[in-house]
Amino acid sequence: xxxxxxxxxxxxxxxxxxxxxxxxxxxxxxxxxxxxxxxxxxxxxxxxxxxxxxxxxxxxxxxxxxxxxxxxxxxxxxxxxxxxxxxxxxxxxxxxxxxxxxxxxxxxxxxxxxxxxxxxxxxxxxxxxxxxxxxxxxxxxxxxxxxxxxxxxxxxxxxxxxxxxxxxxxxxxxxxxxxxxxxxxxxxxxxxxxxxxxxxxxxxxxxxxxxxxxxxxxxxxxxxxxxxxxxxxxxxxxxxxxxxxxxxxxxxxxxxxxxxxxxxxxxxxxxxxxxxxxxxxxxxxxx
Amino acid sequence: xxxxxxxxxxxxxxxxxxxxxxxxxxxxxxxxxxxxxxxxxxxxxxxxxxxxxxxxxxxxxxxxxxxxxxxxxxxxxxxxxxxxxxxxxxxxxxxxxxxxxxxxxxxxxxxxxxxxxxxxxxxxxxxxxxxxxxxxxxxxxxxxxxxxxxxxxxxxxxxxxxxxxxxxxxxxxxxxxxxxxxxxxxxxxxxxxxxxxxxxxxxxxxxxxxxxxxxxxxxxxxxxxxxxxxxxxxxxxxxxxxxxxxxxxxxxxxxxxxxxxxxxxxxxxxxxxxxxxxxxxxxxxxxxxxxxxxxxxxxxxxxxxxxxxxxxxxxxxxxxxxxxxxxxxxxxxxxxxxxxxxxxxxxxxxxxxxxxxxxxxxxxxxxxxxxxxxxxxxxxxxxxxxxxxxxxxxxxxxxxxxxxxxxxxxxxxxxxxxxxxxxxx
Numbered sequence: 001x002x003x004x005x006x007x008x009x010x011x012x013x014x015x016x017x018x019x020x021x022x023x024x025x026x027x028x029x030x031x032x033x034x035x036x037x038x039x040x041x042x043x044x045x046x047x048x049x050x051x052x053x054x055x056x057x058x059x060x061x062x063x064x065x066x067x068x069x070x071x072x073x074x075x076x077x078x079x080x081x082x083x084x085x086x087x088x089x090x091x092x093x094x095x096x097x098x099x100x101x102x103x104x105x106x107x108x109x110x111x112x113x114x115x116x117x118x119x120x121x122x123x124x125x126x127x128x129x130x131x132x133x134x135x136x137x138x139x140x141x142x143x144x145x146x147x148x149x150x151x152x153x154x155x156x157x158x159x160x161x162x163x164x165x166x167x168x169x170x171x172x173x174x175x176x177x178x179x180x181x182x183x184x185x186x187x188x189x190x191x192x193x194x195x196x197x198x199x200x201x202x203x204x205x206x207x208x209x210x211x212x213x214x215x216x217x218x219x220x221x222x223x224x225x226x227x228x229x230x231x232x233x234x235x236x237x238x239x240x241x242x243x244x245x246x247x248x249x250x251x252x253x254x255x256x257x258x259x260x261x262x263x264x265x266x267x268x269x270x271x272x273x274x275x276x277x278x279x280x281x282x283x284x285x286x287x
Numbered sequence: 288x289x290x291x292x293x294x295x296x297x298x299x300x301x302x303x304x305x306x307x308x309x310x311x312x313x314x315x316x317x318x319x320x321x322x323x324x325x326x327x328x329x330x331x332x333x334x335x336x337x338x339x340x341x342x343x344x345x346x347x348x349x350x351x352x353x354x355x356x357x358x359x360x361x362x363x364x365x366x367x368x369x370x371x372x373x374x375x376x377x378x379x380x381x382x383x384x385x386x387x388x389x390x391x392x393x394x395x396x397x398x399x400x401x402x403x404x405x406x407x408x409x410x411x412x413x414x415x416x417x418x419x420x421x422x423x424x425x426x427x428x429x430x431x432x433x434x435x436x437x438x439x440x441x442x443x444x445x446x447x448x449x450x451x452x453x454x455x456x457x458x459x460x461x462x463x464x465x466x467x468x469x470x471x472x473x474x475x476x477x478x479x480x481x482x483x484x485x486x487x488x489x490x491x492x493x494x495x496x497x498x499x500x501x502x503x504x505x506x507x508x509x510x511x512x513x514x515x516x517x518x519x520x521x522x523x524x525x526x527x528x529x530x531x532x533x534x535x536x537x538x539x540x541x542x543x544x545x546x547x548x549x550x551x552x553x554x555x556x557x558x559x560x561x562x563x564x565x566x567x568x569x570x571x572x573x574x575x576x577x578x579x580x581x582x583x584x585x586x587x588x589x590x591x592x593x594x595x596x597x598x599x600x601x602x603x604x605x606x607x608x609x610x611x612x613x614x615x616x617x618x619x620x621x622x623x624x625x626x627x628x629x630x631x632x633x634x635x636x637x638x639x640x641x642x643x644x645x646x647x648x649x650x651x652x653x654x655x656x657x658x659x660x661x662x663x664x665x666x667x668x669x670x671x672x673x674x675x676x677x678x679x680x681x682x683x684x685x686x687x688x689x690x691x692x693x694x695x696x697x698x699x700x701x702x703x704x705x706x707x708x709x710x711x712x
Contacts (some may be wrong), residue, residue, distance in 0.1 A: 006491070043302050047554070062506075087601065089597065089601060092597075092600065094416070094418050094423075116603075117603045117604075117605055119603075120600070120603035121603040122600060122601065124601065124602070125601040127594060127597060127598065127601070129594060131592070131595055131597065131598040133595060133598065133599070133612075133613055134595075134616075134617055134709045138305065143599070143602060144602040144697075145604060147603060147608055147612075148603060180709070182709075193598070195550035196598075196600070196602065197602070200602060200603065273559065
């Protein structure tokens with residue numbers, strides 16, 4: 001039986017032609033040169049526990065700036081845990097603790113003294129299910145800026161419009177900014193949540209399966225958006241959808257049972273996986 | 288790839304097993320099992336539905352019967368007199384006005400005290416969960432306490448209120464065992480006077496510094512106040528001396544005249560211990576309804592999806608900002624509904640007020656927080672326990688009024704729920 005990974009064509013993509021061409025023509029460089037420039041988040045020997053259960057085992061890799069890093073792996077493999085440690089959402093869970101090094105630039109993300117409020121301003125997060133507040137569309141996007149910044153009404157309006165445009169939802173909502181956000185469709189809500197996250201000017205955007213509750217058309221819109229946003233933000237995306245990881249990420253990290261099995265440029269991980277487990281997973285043999 | 292067709296899993300049409308149909312061999316153990324006929328099940332379903340309808344109708348009929356008998360008995364007495372006059376000995380002139388004001392005062396103060404404390408407690412218990420074991424144990428203890436307190440009979444709260452608020456554990460009665468004795472109180476906003484009546488039947492008032500001071504003896508040349516608060520110098524005559532005839536007797540009195548001590552209390556009068564006043568009653572009712580308010584507020588907060596909290600936290604909101612901007616606004620309809628229902632319970636509460644206020648003759652609305660008071664259920668209880676039939680009818684009229692107030696409270700609760708209710712996710 002031929003190796004499905006090496007012989008299969010690239011997955012049928014609904015990317016726009018230019019992007020598809022860009023992906024196709026980008027040579028399969030080794031990770032060091034392919035995902036070159038700056039490191040945004042540095043993980044060294046990161047281990048994490050929920051109570052007595054160790055959810056992450058000695059994870060070390062770099063998350064590059066202005067690139068999309070996809071975390072993949074079967075359910076319960078620790079990828080969401082890792083994401084939630086990056087902006088310390090795990091602080092709310094009793095019994096959660098971590099050891100090792102997790103750094104954003106000079107900031108130690110695990111230190112008790114680190115101000116999580118300031119941290120979360122720099123590291124935005126988008127959740128699995130769209131969770132707009134039961135407020136107007138405008139107030140949803142203005143929520144973050146109102147928490148962190150002192151600005152005039154017109155500045156605030158500018159920020160809201162900018163964020164909504166960036167999240168590619170402005171054209172759909174510009175005439176009903178005062179309408180309740182919960183009246184939007186699921187895909188629009190998720191893009192609104194992305195706008196809400198970028199309205200406070202974060203450096204990093206974390207996305208925890210942002211498309212798993214969306215229909216294919218909305219998924220397409222959000223994926224396009226993710227690809228667009230990487231010019232300005234470092235993006236870490238957790239996904240169960242292998243095609244999605246292949247389509248919109250630059251670097252892919254494969255986790256299994258709390259261990260980092262393989263990390264590298266996405267094209268490499270999907271076409272020439274070094275580990276048997278990775279190969280089995282991306283080819284759909286398990287998971 | 289996940290969606291790549293795997294040849295081993297592919298089903299060709301000709302390899303599919305034959306359609307199950309009536310082939311007995313495919314039913315496995317189900318083959319020997321007899322199917323139930325649908326008819327007995329449907330009969331049982333119909334019977335159950337009739338049972339439900341019957342019980343619902345019965346409760347409505349009982350309510351209609353109660354309301355009907357009260358309306359028939361009470362409507363003749365349901366007049367303006369009921370609302371505008373006080374408890375007179377004649378049932379045809381008696382009214383419930385002081386009790387209405389007493390109820391309003393007590394419930395207003397009770398609500399103002401209960402809402403902040405209740406909501407704050409619920410926020411603490413729901414939104415600021417402890418991380419360590421000791422904290423969780425303490426929280427569990429508090430929660431257990433509150434849940435149990437919700438079921439304590441209200442008369443017990445009355446006794447607690449009597450000890451804790453009316454006499455304040457006797458902390459302030461160092462000199463006297465009687466908590467009502469004026470000498471054992473700390474007071475502000477009160478002026479004591481010794482009052483004489485002159486030979487011309489006018490009041491002469493001598494301001495006194497403290498309630499414990501000895502009674503004033505009339506002395507020649509002393510200064511005093513008249514009824515209007517103007518300063519006067521009363522003429523003091525020795526006992527047995529004849530009354531002068533050439534001048535007015537307005538401010539003339541004998542040296543052996545006996546004074547009576549009176550008080551003038553300002554609207555801000557406050558004393559410790561609280562005594563049998565409006566504030567003590569409101570605090571006691573607060574104890575009665577606080578567990579209910581806390582529990583219903585907790586339920587309302589718990590109903591707010593945690594994804595909203597996570598969303599706000601993820602944007603860098605502090606826990607307080609999460610509560611203030613996201614959780615509390617979303618939970619407010621539920622909290623207010625619970626609070627209003629608890630208030631309507633407080634309005635109808637009789638036993639604790641009976642212990643705090645006692646059955647006393649109150650002919651006017653309370654004037655300050657420490658003033659004696661009565662409430663509507665207590666006044667009704669008083670009337671019902673009298674032998675005259677007319678008072679019973681008067682009580683029925685009072686019940687109509689009380690029911691009206693309670694129903695309008697509940698209507699407000701329903702309105703709030705409908706107006707403010709928004710989907711949360």
